[in-house]
Structure formats: structure tokens, C-alpha cells
Amino acid sequence: MNYWRMSFRIKRDNIIHELWSDCYERGIAAMSYYGYDGEPVVGDCSKLTDNEYDDIWRTKGINATSPQGSLKKVAYKMKKEDVIYAKEGVNIVGKGVITEEYDYDPNILNGSESTWEHFVRVDWEKDFLPFKLNLEANLHIVIKLNEEHMDKIREMESKTRKEIKRIEAEEGNRYKSEATFCSRNRALVEAKKMNSDYRCEVCGMAFKEVYGKIGNGYIIAHHKIPIGNIEETATTTLDDIALVCANCHAMLHTKNPPLSLDELRNKMK
Ligand SMILES: [Zn+2]
Structure with a gap:
């Protein structure tokens, strides 16, 4: 089982699209990436091997290894039962378990001016307590969390729970x-x-x-x-x-x- 950290913020035409709440509502973790022509770089990844996937990025001459790697993780590496932590700015705002692996649907999340057609289905925790967490690799959309990251996350999760308990008891x-x-x-x-x-x-x-x-x-x-x-x-x-x-x-x-x-x-x- 793997742990992932994913953000739902993408800059397109100099406008920042923040789609965490849309993903939370729909029970998905979604992303997209547009090429210079304004069109999504790749279509349905379930119809492509991961080599073909890399070929498309290379052929289109898109120099964006970070999004290329992030989408590759969503399409090929994220597995059922894996856990995703949702990132918004410096905060971890959500946590969920993947219930269905990669799928493609241009209508799943029609945001303003952009579609986020690549996604996995996630059962997001309903009463998650957000906490601040600053790991490196802030510019990456998706990163796989290592043991060191997870130690930090677990420490913050337990700190947050304790603090909430203390406040509740006091009140x-x-x-x-x-x-x-x-x-x-x-x-x-x-x-x-x-x-x-x-x-x-x-x-x-x-x-x-x-x-x-x-x-x-x-x-x-x-x-x-x-x-x-x-x-x-x-x-x-x-x-x-x-x-x-x-x-x-x-x-x-x-x-x-x-x-x-x-x-x-x-x-x-
Ligand atoms: Zn009153």
C-alpha cells in the first residue's frame, strides 16, 4: 500500500484553478494537464501503455516533467486501498482511500474553463482535521510519500487530534x-x-x-x-x-x- 500527497490547484492561462472542494464532493482525486495548443496533452490513459504515454509527451515536445510524472502516477501507479492526502497551500486538508483505480471521463469535473478528466475514485474522510505540513516538493501535483514524510504526517495527525480533544474537554x-x-x-x-x-x-x-x-x-x-x-x-x-x-x-x-x-x-x- 502506498501513500500519496496530491494538490488540486492548476494554473491555466494565468488563472489558478483550485478544485479540492469539487473533488471532495464528487469523491474523486482528479487532474489534467494542457499543452501549448490549449488541449489536454493525453486522452484516456487506460488505452495507452505507460511507454506510449511517455511517447506522447515527448512527441508533443512538452517540457513539463513534473506534471508528466504526476499524471503518470494517477494513471498507472495509484492502486486501490492506497491513501491520498489532499494538499491546499501549506495545509493538508483531506485524507481518503482509493476505492477505484484510474478512469477517464471528460465530464467528471467540468470546472470553469477547464476539465479535469483523469481521476481515481476516493472515499474522502468526512471529519478530517486539517493540519499544516510543509514537505519539500511543493510544486509537484502528486508525490509519493516516503517513510520520513509519513512520520511527519503521523506526528501532525496525532498532535491535531490531541489539541481538538483538549479544546473539547475544556469547552x-x-x-x-x-x-x-x-x-x-x-x-x-x-x-x-x-x-x-x-x-x-x-x-x-x-x-x-x-x-x-x-x-x-x-x-x-x-x-x-x-x-x-x-x-x-x-x-x-x-x-x-x-x-x-x-x-x-x-x-x-x-x-x-x-x-x-x-x-x-x-x-x-
Ligand atoms: Zn443573541
Whole structure:
């Protein structure tokens, strides 16, 4: 099994075509290369041996060993079960397993001004976490990753996973302690809601106005005093609780301790 890194950016007539998201949506890894006549250099590679393939590039006198080699990898070297890492700028933005080897279809990806007719089918990971990775060979469309590359990639993959876990844990704890607090003070929260119009105290949004019936009576109770700072016995008053929408609630908690309602209101555009 081999690992590949592939980019989906091609410059044609001085316009850069970035087709990663198109490839992701269609479940393919595609490429193309145009000769001086503005036509694709080669047609269906499944009808050509790799020697015939090289002959065509030579005959057309196209001095582009990098794309010639990249397309050759897609057409002849990429095998089922191989893994492709998608590159966009300095980032690895996707990862997928090849499910079907080389195919040719001028209609598979009709981008603006260009078609990317050579492709393999790929099952791209749905929840891939992008990371920064700078390997050499940045100008190559396709490179085969060696052990040294893979060590770097695995290190970045595990770092990224750990960082996401840490953030999730931090966020989770923050919201959990607030939720526990508010459930202990349920009566107070209910009283606060009953005396409100279920409008966000920061942005004025009312769920029922945006979502209709299902938004009726929905609002989030936010505790203004950071939970960690409250003595277990401290009494809470109606003024300590704010009713806010989900967006504003998330924004209040972008800082720890949370922003005050006024601070957030001032930041709003
Ligand atoms: Zn709001």
C-alpha cells in the first residue's frame, strides 16, 4: 500500500484553478494537464501503455516533467486501498482511500474553463482535521510519500487530534458546570424566563421569530458570574442570570471568565 500527497490547484492561462472542494464532493482525486495548443496533452490513459504515454509527451515536445510524472502516477501507479492526502497551500486538508483505480471521463469535473478528466475514485474522510505540513516538493501535483514524510504526517495527525480533544474537554467542562448550576437554580431560571419575552438579551433574537413554532419558549440561561467563582452557598438572584441565544452564549464563552453582556454587545457588528 502506498501513500500519496496530491494538490488540486492548476494554473491555466494565468488563472489558478483550485478544485479540492469539487473533488471532495464528487469523491474523486482528479487532474489534467494542457499543452501549448490549449488541449489536454493525453486522452484516456487506460488505452495507452505507460511507454506510449511517455511517447506522447515527448512527441508533443512538452517540457513539463513534473506534471508528466504526476499524471503518470494517477494513471498507472495509484492502486486501490492506497491513501491520498489532499494538499491546499501549506495545509493538508483531506485524507481518503482509493476505492477505484484510474478512469477517464471528460465530464467528471467540468470546472470553469477547464476539465479535469483523469481521476481515481476516493472515499474522502468526512471529519478530517486539517493540519499544516510543509514537505519539500511543493510544486509537484502528486508525490509519493516516503517513510520520513509519513512520520511527519503521523506526528501532525496525532498532535491535531490531541489539541481538538483538549479544546473539547475544556469547552465541555465549562458548559457542564454552567448547566449543573442552572439546573440547581431551576426555579430561578423559570421565574426569569416567565418574566421575559424569550429574546436574547445581547442581540435581541427570538427563536420563535426565526424558527417558528419549535422555537417557542426556547432560550438559554447564562450565569453572569463565572461558576468557578461562586461559593456553594452563595444565593443567586434573578439579576445573575441572563437569557441569551445559542450564538451569543457561545460568544460570551470565548473568554474565560466569560464576557459581560455589555462587552459582547459592543463587539457586535
Ligand atoms: Zn443573541
